[in-house]
Amino acid sequence: MTVSIAAARDILKNNDRGGYTVPTDGLYPFQWNWDSAFVALGWATFDEARAWRELEKLVEGQWDDGMLPHIIFHAPSDQYFPGPDVWRTHHHPPTSGITQPPVLATSIRLLLENATDVAQAEARAASLYPRALALHRWYARARDPHGSGLIAILHPWESGMDNSPAWDAALARVPAAPSTPIKRRDTGHVHADMRPSQADYERYITLVDLYRSHGWSPDRMWAATPFKVADIAINAILHRAEIDLMTLAERFGSPSDRGELAQRLEHQQAAIARLWSEPANLYESMDLITGARIAAATSGGLLPLFAAIPSSDQAARMAGEIERWGQKVPHLVPSLSPFDPRFEPKRYWRGPVWAIVNRMIAEGLNAYGHSALATRIREGTRALMRQSGFAEYYDPVTGEGLGGGSFSWTAAMALSWAVP
Numbered sequence: 068m069t070v071s072i073a074a075a076r077d078i079l080k081n082n083d084r085g086g087y088t089v090p091t092d093g094l095y096p097f098q099w100n101w102d103s104a105f106v107a108l109g110w111a112t113f114d115e116a117r118a119w120r121e122l123e124k125l126v127e128g129q130w131d132d133g134m135l136p137h138i139i140f141h142a143p144s145d146q147y148f149p150g151p152d153v154w155r156t157h158h159h160p161p162t163s164g165i166t167q168p169p170v171l172a173t174s175i176r177l178l179l180e181n182a183t184d185v186a187q188a189e190a191r192a193a194s195l196y197p198r199a200l201a202l203h204r205w206y207a208r209a210r211d212p213h214g215s216g217l218i219a220i221l222h223p224w225e226s227g228m229d230n231s232p233a234w235d236a237a238l239a240r241v242p243a244a245p246s247t248p249i250k251r252r253d254t255g256h257v258h259a260d261m262r263p264s265q266a267d268y269e270r271y272i273t274l275v276d277l278y279r280s281h282g283w284s285p286d287r288m289w290a291a292t293p294f295k296v297a298d299i300a301i302n303a304i305l306h307r308a309e310i311d312l313m314t315l316a317e318r319f320g321s322p323s324d325r326g327e328l329a330q331r332l333e334h335q336q337a338a339i340a341r342l343w344s345e346p347a348n349l350y351e352s353m354d355l356i357t358g359a360r361i362a363a364a365t366s367g368g369l370l371p372l373f374a375a376i377p378s379s380d381q382a383a384r385m386a387g388e389i390e391r392w393g394q395k396v397p398h399l400v401p402s403l404s405p406f407d408p409r410f411e412p413k414r415y416w417r418g419p420v421w422a423i424v425n426r427m428i429a430e431g432l433n434a435y436g437h438s439a440l441a442t443r444i445r446e447g448t449r450a451l452m453r454q455s456g457f458a459e460y461y462d463p464v465t466g467e468g469l470g471g472g473s474f475s476w477t478a479a480m481a482l483s484w485a486v487p
């Protein structure tokens with residue numbers, strides 16, 4: 068398959084719904100939170116004004132308390148379940164009631180630093196800065212109310228790695244008893260073998276029903292939930308975003324903002340560092356209901372590299388671990404260790420490769436001086452795009468493109484990172 072810059076741009080243009088970009092036509096017909104933060108980086112390579120617009124449309128969905136929802140339903144569509152009638156939140160435009168990994172501040176920083184229209188970038192970054200600050204404060208308040216330094220996800224969808232085996236045990240404690248009738252749309256777009264199972268889907272919706280019954284109040288959700296996990300990936304992504312927010316605070320913030328950020332940075336760094344797993348050579352998530360570490364070697368456990376958490380010795384061991392995975396599967400970086408018996412190369416977040424995750428890992432490796440491996444991951448991502456187009460994700464064994472086709476964040480990664 069030939070992939071080109073023009074083809075990648077066309078994907079963004081075709082998925083543009085007027086200031087925001089849908090992840091892919093059909094399967095995901097609204098604006099998704101972390102998708103858009105990555106997609107903005109793609110737009111920035113050929114239309115900076117449009118890139119800023121993507122983030123501005125995203126924060127139209129931000130709640131008064133700072134929460135940035137995982138989906139913004141700017142326009143109706145009956146192609147997706149659960150839609151606004153299931154979430155029943157009280158925001159205009161309608162939104163979901165849970166969040167997704169906070170890439171916003173990182174995206175603002177990258178747009179600003181790479182801008183050619185500097186005056187525009189300064190003005191638009193200045194008005195987005197308080198939004199990102201409010202989001203990070205929300206995380207600290209709503210998702211770490213006891214000040215542990217680790218924030219919790221209350222739904223697997225908040226991780227952005229919906230179906231990861233890391234959530235299996237915690238999710239199994241959630242009853243598969245939704246009050247909302249399930250009308251799955253995803254399996255009409257993509258083969259059921261690649262998507263979460265029916266029982267898991269029922270548990271996902273049970274959690275949505277529970278939180279809706281608590282009026283989406285963070286305190287009540289925190290008290291009532293049977294699912295509370297310190298996801299290593301979202302903690303690393305938030306920490307990285309706090310670092311990026313600090314650089315924005317140096318230009319747009321007050322001394323007190325910077326003091327607050329410095330404190331959080333120190334506290335998070337120490338807490339995330341404790342999630343290192345000596346035998347696994349990477350970091351693990353923690354189940355906050357049982358207090359137990361979750362033994363699952365996922366690509367998310369490599370993301371502390373992107374957040375400057377590991378020591379150089381730990382980073383070297385993580386690089387070694389990635390190379391070991393690369394001896395077992397030809398295409399890096401699988402979302403689960405291919406040595407794990409739960410590894411499934413085609414099923415959603417249980418094995419497949421995502422371009423956005425590869426970028427974060429490769430940038431982290433570069434920062435630690437492992438540039439040969441970083442280049443291998445970037446070249447490998449480019450080869451997957453050449454072989455299989457801009458798919459949602461790829462099979463690490465065969466390189467086949469899977470899930471939705473013509474996928475926005477994959478095209479955005481081609482434009483801004485793994486340039487064809």
Ligand code: GLC
Pocket residue numbers: 090095099100101102226227228229230
């Ligand atoms: C899936 C992914 C999630 C992504 C969404 C839209 O739900 O797991 O990370 O944001 O699709 O692409």
